Amino acid sequence: MSDPRLLRRAADLAAEFLDTLPSRRVFPDVELESLRAAMGGPLPDQGQDPAAVVEDLAAASEPGVVATAGPRYFGFVVGGSQPAALAADWLASAWDQNAGLYVLSPAAAVTEEVAAAWLIELFGLPEGTSVGFTTGATMANFTCLAAARHAVLQRDGWNVEEQGLFGAPEIHVVVGDEAHVTIFASLQMLGLGRSRVHRVPTDDQGRMRADALRSTLAGLPSGPTVVCAQAGNVNTGAFDPLEEIGVLARGRGAWLHVDGAFGLWAGASPAFRALLVGVAEADSWTTDSHKWLNVPHDSGLAFVRDPAPHHDAMTLGAAYYVETAGAERDSYNWVPESSRRARGFAVYAALRALGRSGVAELIERCSRLARRMADRLRKEPGVEILNDVVLNQVLVRFSPPGSGPGDAAAADDYTRAVIAAVQRDGTCWLSGTTWHGVAAVRVSVSNWSTTEADIDVSAEAILRCAREVASVPA
Numbered sequence: 001m002s003d004p005r006l007l008r009r010a011a012d013l014a015a016e017f018l019d020t021l022p023s024r025r026v027f028p029d030v031e032l033e034s035l036r037a038a039m040g041g042p043l044p045d046q047g048q049d050p051a052a053v054v055e056d057l058a059a060a061s062e063p064g065v066v067a068t069a070g071p072r073y074f075g076f077v078v079g080g081s082q083p084a085a086l087a088a089d090w091l092a093s094a095w096d097q098n099a100g101l102y103v104l105s106p107a108a109a110v111t112e113e114v115a116a117a118w119l120i121e122l123f124g125l126p127e128g129t130s131v132g133f134t135t136g137a138t139m140a141n142f143t144c145l146a147a148a149r150h151a152v153l154q155r156d157g158w159n160v161e162e163q164g165l166f167g168a169p170e171i172h173v174v175v176g177d178e179a180h181v182t183i184f185a186s187l188q189m190l191g192l193g194r195s196r197v198h199r200v201p202t203d204d205q206g207r208m209r210a211d212a213l214r215s216t217l218a219g220l221p222s223g224p225t226v227v228c229a230q231a232g233n234v235n236t237g238a239f240d241p242l243e244e245i246g247v248l249a250r251g252r253g254a255w256l257h258v259d260g261a262f263g264l265w266a267g268a269s270p271a272f273r274a275l276l277v278g279v280a281e282a283d284s285w286t287t288d289s290h291k292w293l294n295v296p297h298d299s300g301l302a303f304v305r306d307p308a309p310h311h312d313a314m315t316l317g318a319a320y321y322v323e324t325a326g327a328e329r330d331s332y333n334w335v336p337e338s339s340r341r342a343r344g345f346a347v348y349a350a351l352r353a354l355g356r357s358g359v360a361e362l363i364e365r366c367s368r369l370a371r372r373m374a375d376r377l378r379k380e381p382g383v384e385i386l387n388d389v390v391l392n393q394v395l396v397r398f399s400p401p402g403s404g405p406g407d408a409a410a411a412d413d414y415t416r417a418v419i420a421a422v423q424r425d426g427t428c429w430l431s432g433t434t435w436h437g438v439a440a441v442r443v444s445v446s447n448w449s450t451t452e453a454d455i456d457v458s459a460e461a462i463l464r465c466a467r468e469v470a471s472v473p474a
């Protein structure tokens with residue numbers, strides 16, 4: 001028997017932590033060596049009382065825990081668990097279901113089946129689209145591109161799962177110049193190479209240029225082709241022109257994949273759906289539930305229009321997909337893993353807790369708050385917003401007082417110093433990036449609990465840090 005007191009104690013520790021999220025330093029003031037000292041030491045010979053283990057783990061970890069789930073974490077695109085999803089995730093751990101096969105957990109299989117259907121409807125994807133619940137968008141991109149690899153080679157009579165890539169027809173892979181790094185990671189794992197891709201130039205917002213895609217495709221020899229587009233640039237939030245890209249891809253008979261790790265969620269909001277016109281014409285789509293649905297990590301989603309190549313690229317069982325009406329869902333046919341965590345419970349709970357209108361409201365609220373941040377910062381002399389704030393991402397650049405407009409090096413140094421000062425300050429956390437050759441701050445608003453007051457206090461902290469950096473003699 002497991003000890004209910006232990007689980008209640010863990011729940012109390014968790015609830016106490018969550019209570020501190022709005023007020024604690026966002027990034028802890030922690031030293032690597034002190035964390036190592038607190039956690040480390042030799043592997044114990046003898047076991048320890050579980051209650052003591054949990055207390056010690058919590059105490060030793062606490063100084064190194066980041067408030068990524070809190071309202072003022074604006075780094076990367078990170079999300080933060082909403083309550084129903086977190087509680088469902090606790091149950092998933094307690095139930096310890098293996099979501100690999102229906103016979104291992106009918107409940108996990110059916111929860112995923114239902115959540116998958118809801119998501120297809122929410123995003124307006126074609127009926128019959130197959131879905132895999134992956135660890136994140138990286139593995140979702142991998143899964144979708146494996147399906148693409150299968151499909152485009154099969155048209156040339158090549159079975160890549162059986163024969164491998166040795167001697168296979170060459171696949172032309174075309175990506176936007178600002179495709180996410182995980183697209184390249186997926187291509188590298190699939191034997192398609194990260195450097196032999198054809199990169200299509202992007203515009204000032206990071207969108208793939210349709211005219212450039214047209215000439216890239218026109219310059220390629222005939223043969224199997226995969227085009228990777230992006231819905232939501234990780235820096236600017238900008239969307240590739242999916243409709244035009246779709247027409248060009250279809251004209252060549254290419255597979256079109258859309259990486260929408262956070263941007264696909266814009267499709268859940270009537271206010272933002274226009275950014276995604278044409279998205280449903282693609283062949284595969286990636287998104288993350290741990291980003292904008294705000295479920296706990298790790299939770300990505302791979303969608304593929306035609307279940308056959310998706311199945312045949314992933315299955316551990318018999319290749320050649322046979323549709324059986326009403327058959328139970330065996331998840332191992334749709335993801336790279338066999339045994340895995342039942343992450344569908346959290347996705348299901350999040351969707352039920354929010355409903356269609358709640359998801360739309362979450363997307364719209366975060367985006368409104370991103371605009372509020374941009375508007376507050378841009379009022380200040382020397383602060384420039386580099387992107388059109390079309391969604392939840394803001395790119396900011398700081399110029400030191402008295403510097404001329406042409407002094408890019410001074411602005412790079414100053415911007416990096418401001419980022420470091422904000423990270424030290426602890427009111428909020430944001431990360432730096434290089435945008436079209438210049439240093440910039442990236443602000444991502446993607447958490448259900450962020451309020452206008454969080455934006456205002458964070459903007460003030462950022463501007464205060466900028467003034468402090470400026471006042472320190474170089």
Ligand SMILES: *Cc1c(COP(=O)(O)O)cnc(C)c1O
Pocket residue numbers: 077135136137138139180182183230232233234259260261262288300
């Ligand atoms: C975050 C992101 C990814 C990678 O997602 P993980 O969940 O970290 O694997 C891929 N593409 C885009 C556009 C992203 O924003």
